[in-house]
Amino acid sequence: MGETITFWVLAVVSVAAALGLVLSRKAVYCALMLGVVMGSLAVLYAVQEAPFLAAVQIIVYTGAVMMLFLFVLMLVGVDSTDSLVETIKGQRFWAIVAGLGFAALLALAIGNVAFVRPTGLGGATSQYGGNVQGLAQLIFTRHVFAFEVASALLITAALAAMVLAHRERAKAKPTQKDLARARFAGPHPTPLPGPGVYARHNANDMPALLPDGTVSELSVNRIIARHDVQEGRLPEDPRLAEAIRQAVEVEEESK
Amino acid sequence: MTTHYLVLSALLFAIGAVGVLVRRNAIVIFMCVELMLNACNLAFVTFARQHGNLDGQLIAFFVMVVAAAEVVVGLAIIVTIFRTRRSASVDDANLLKY
Numbered sequence: 506m507g508e509t510i511t512f513w514v515l516a517v518v519s520v521a522a523a524l525g526l527v528l529s530r531k532a533v534y535c536a537l538m539l540g541v542v543m544g545s546l547a548v549l550y551a552v553q554e555a556p557f558l559a560a561v562q563i564i565v566y567t568g569a570v571m572m573l574f575l576f577v578l579m580l581v582g583v584d585s586t587d588s589l590v591e592t593i594k595g596q597r598f599w600a601i602v603a604g605l606g607f608a609a610l611l612a613l614a615i616g617n618v619a620f621v622r623p624t625g626l627g628g629a630t631s632q633y634g635g636n637v638q639g640l641a642q643l644i645f646t647r648h649v650f651a652f653e654v655a656s657a658l659l660i661t662a663a664l665a666a667m668v669l670a671h672r673e674r675a676k677a678k679p680t681q682k683d684l685a686r687a688r689f690a691g692p693h694p695t696p697l698p699g700p701g702v703y704a705r706h707n708a709n710d711m712p713a714l715l716p717d718g719t720v721s722e723l724s725v726n727r728i729i730a731r732h733d734v735q736e737g738r739l740p741e742d743p744r745l746a747e748a749i750r751q752a753v754e755v756e757e758e759s760k
Numbered sequence: 761m762t763t764h765y766l767v768l769s770a771l772l773f774a775i776g777a778v779g780v781l782v783r784r785n786a787i788v789i790f791m792c793v794e795l796m797l798n799a800c801n802l803a804f805v806t807f808a809r810q811h812g813n814l815d816g817q818l819i820a821f822f823v824m825v826v827a828a829a830e831v832v833v834g835l836a837i838i839v840t841i842f843r844t845r846r847s848a849s850v851d852d853a854n855l856l857k858y
Contacts, residue, residue: 508761516768523772523795527779532788539791542772546798553765553809555817558801558824565824570794570831577835578787581848592851597782604778611770620762624812639814640821648818655825662829669836672843 511552515545536574543567554626557637698724711740712748722748727756765806772799786838786848790831797827 522541529535543566551559626636633639644652679687688694698713698721710733713724730752733739739746772795779792801820808816842848 512761512764512768516764519768520771520775523775526788526791526795527775527782532785535788535791539795542795543798546802549765549802550805553805555805555808555820558805558817558820561821561824562801565828566794566798570828573831573835574787574791577839580839581787581842600778600781603781604774607777608771608774611774612767615763615766615770618763620810623762623810626809626812626814629812629814636814636817640818643814643818644821648822651822655822658826658829662832666832666836669833669840 508552511548515549519545519549532578533575536571536578539574540567540571543571554630555636557640693723700724700726706740710738710749712745712752720744720748722751722755725749725752727752731756762806762810766803769799769803769806772796772802784849784851786841786850787835789850790834790838794827794831797823 519542522538522545526535526538526542529538543562547559547562547567550556550562626639630636630639633642698715700709700713701707701711701724709726710729711725713721715721725748730749733749734753739749776792776795776799779795780789783789783792801823804816804820804823806816808814808820838848
């Protein structure tokens with residue numbers, strides 16, 4: 506009875522999460538949904554007399570693999586949503602038809618089989634003294650070659666990831682000496698003036714007034730200035746507004 | 761109960777297959793492949809219990825090992841492609857070179 510309740514709760518949760526994985530537009534939500542599916546499958550393994558696999562599922566999948574997915578999502582850009590343009594015409598429709606047909610095929614094939622009551626793993630594990638011991642007995646005797654090959658595969662995969670992710674520097678990293686020389690050879694040996702007209706505004710997007718009363722567009726942060734211009738948040742003083750616009754123009758010319 | 765587990769496994773596998781066919785983001789496609797592997801593991805574990813034999817759990821264990829290796833290499837490939845193309849969409853990566 507307990508198993509039936511667990512199964513139905515987790516089956517609904519995992520199928521809903523799998524549908525969410527396919528349907529949600531944002532990649533981070535997809536990763537979250539996949540985590541839910543993996544977690545509920547771990548509980549289903551535990552219910553089906555596979556405690557070792559349940560632990561491995563949590564550690565390897567929800568622990569390592571999901572973290573890897575999230576790291577790569579951070580690298581590649583969280584906001585990379587799917588385009589809704591179909592490259593092949595009608596691909597989405599036919600993919601869903603194929604998926605439904607495939608699910609129906611599998612379900613009918615399974616439904617045609619009448620299973621007897623599960624044998625249960627009590628007999629198989631009791632002769633070794635437990636699930637973990639039984640699996641160890643199989644891995645380190647009958648399947649020891651597959652085990653060794655798997656270890657070789659893991660090392661190859663780690664090396665491959667390092668080789669693929671490694672990037673050669675196109676030119677040597679600039680030293681402190683190079684940086685100092687470039688700074689003194691450039692137009693501004695001193696630090697740029699800080700933003701904000703302190704008597705009236707201390708906001709970061711306000712250009713500074715120089716001692717002679719002129720406005721310095723060098724003091725404006727280019728990125729903040731671009732947002733200010735795009736969203737129309739320019740100051741009322743025309744000289745300050747002009748300096749912000751100029752900072753944006755300088756940035757666009759330098760591109 | 762065995763039938764229930766197998767139908768759940770088939771459903772998850774089919775949903776994963778549809779995801780691979782429908783989605784355009786390479787990382788999401790990869791997640792759908794992982795979902796299909798997980799569905800297969802569920803079937804393996806169910807059959808191990810049905811037949812009273814630990815071999816099914818052993819195969820599921822090896823599937824996890826290979827899947828972990830596959831994820832590492834696949835994600836490294838995606839990162840490399842993203843560096844050259846600035847995109848993780850499979851539509852943009854339709855040429856192996858250039």
